[in-house]
Amino acid sequence: MKMKQIVIVGAGVSGLVAALNCEAAGYNPILIDADKKIGGRTQSNEYENFILDKGFQVLLTEYESVKKYLDLKSLHLKYFRPGAFVFSEKKDYEISDPFREWWKLPEMIFSGIGTVKDKWLIFRLSQHLKNKKEATIFNGSKQTTLEFLREYGFSERIIDLFFRPFFSGIFLEDRLETPATMFKFVFGKFSKGSAAIPENGIQEIPNQLFKKLKNTTLLLNKKVTHIDENELTIEDGEVIAFDKLILATDHRLIAGNITEEIKYNHSIQYYFKTDRPLLGKKIGLIADNEAGMLGIAAIGELKGVKNPKNGYLLSITLKAETINDQVAAYKMIDDVRKYFKVPELPLTFLGLNYIRRALPVCADLYYNRPLSDFVHNEHIFLAGDYLLNPSLDAAMRSGEMAVEALLCQKS
Incomplete structure (x- = not known):
């Protein structure tokens, strides 16, 4: 006998994958989100013919x-060239991957961004990790990235000029x-x-996932304020009953939950926008x-500009503690012009996003973990x-594993 109702709270990537797996198991879930559209942290908005x-x-x-x-083919992906441009106070550098762009090998060997040993270590590490099984990487070690890089033998120069800014x-x-x-x-x-x-x-990532759903009811603009054992409450007072619920958003919504707040x-x-290409797809x-x-x-x-008169879109990521207002944006224009060494580079401010919960800070990292860890009750x-x-x-993966845990306990 099948369950009467599965409800999924959160229509980000985790919730959408959970809905797909519920449908694959024969259920017709309800998918609820407080936002006006799906995607969670993977969202885009249009502004002046640009996608931000x-x-x-x-x-x-x-x-x-x-x-x-x-x-992936239907996403019409636009690929970054391997490597990067590094802007530093004293000198600028171009980093390339000579194993994908072989003609860049001499330039990379003799560039001053790091020692020859550093470049050998990067090659050795990349070859070691690219085919390593994920489960063996997530071994429970508490070593930080900086500690690992130093222990592996990288110089402080390559750490400061490449690894630190990149990661x-x-x-x-x-x-x-x-x-x-x-x-x-x-x-x-x-x-x-x-x-x-x-x-x-x-x-387009959450949009594609959503298009695969056939038997899921989507409820947007429904902010869940409280979750009890078999029902949840929407901000407007509406109550929705459920047999099983998958919480793919803030776990503090659960009544009586004493788990520590997730840090982000x-x-x-x-x-x-500017009037010219600047980074060569790096x-x-x-x-x-x-x-x-x-x-x-x-x-x-990167995407290719069909009409150069509309301009080229630049996206700049700032540290969270930086002042996030329009005045700061105009101050930033001088810095961008300095990095590209074009004092008169035209730059028009389009907008900003402050992403308060951009990336979770996980005390322990896993690739796999017991299904019981996805069970609240x-x-x-x-x-x-x-x-x-x-x-x-x-x-x-978490959306998939939450459904696996649910199905194991459905009786």
């Missing part, structure tokens, strides 16, 4: 769950305190696959501890990347 993602996000094509749940933009913290297991996981995926963004914005790294995203890294910026991405250049189950590791892959 909610924060700078890239899709790593080698994530196993990405390959399982997404049709600060991914982890949204510039001390490299993120566990080394996460660094190894992400570095391996970058080494093996590609980084890309959908042509029509990161929103925050980020600020500014958007500008990411720009800011190797300056005093700077408020973490990185620059030439999104318009016999009626309520948990999903979200905070249960595994801060990645799109983990968001998808």
Whole structure:
């Protein structure tokens, strides 16, 4: 006998994957979200013919769950070239991957961004990690990324000029305190696959997942304020009963929940348009501890501009503690002009996003964990990347594992 009703709270990637797995098991779930559209942290908005993602996000094509749940071809991905431009106070550098762009090998060997030993260590590490099984990477080690890099033998120069600015933009913290297991996981995926963004914005990822759903009822603009054992309450007073519930959002909604609040790294995203290509489809890294910026991405250049008169979109990621207002944006214009050495570079401010809960800070990182860890009680189950590791892959996997846990206890 089937359950009467499964409700999923949270229509981000975790909730959408949970809904897909519920349907695959024969159920017709209700999917609820407080927002006016699906996607959670993977959303985009349109402004002046530009698509502005909610924060700078890239899709790593080698994530196993990405390959399982997404049709990458239909996303019309636009790929970043491997490597980056590094802007530092004394000198600028271009980093390339000579194993994908062989003609860049002499330039990389003799560039001053690090020693020859550093470059050998990068090659050795990438070859070691790119085919390493995920379960062996997430081994419970508490070592930080910075501690690992130093122990591995990298110089302080390559750490400060490459690893710190590059992974600060991914982890949204510039001390490299993120566990080394996460660094190894992400570095391996970058080494093996590609980084890309959908042509029509990161929103296309949840949109594609949603289009696969056939028997799910979607309720938007429904802010859940309270969850009891078999019913939840919406902000307007509406009560919805359920047999089983998957919570793919803030776990503090559960009545009587005494679990510690999940900590998050925050980020600020500014958007500008300019009149020219600047980065050659690479990411720009800011190797300056005093700077408020973490990185620059030439999104318009990456996607290809059909009408150059409309301008090229620049996305700039800032540290969370940086002042996030329009005045700061105009001050930032001078810094961008300095980095690109174009004093008269035209830059028009388009908007900003302050992402308060951009990336969970996980005390312990997992790739797999017991299904019992996704169970709050016999009626309520948990999903979200905070249960595994801060990645799109983990968001998808957690939605899948929450449904597995539910099905194991459905009787």
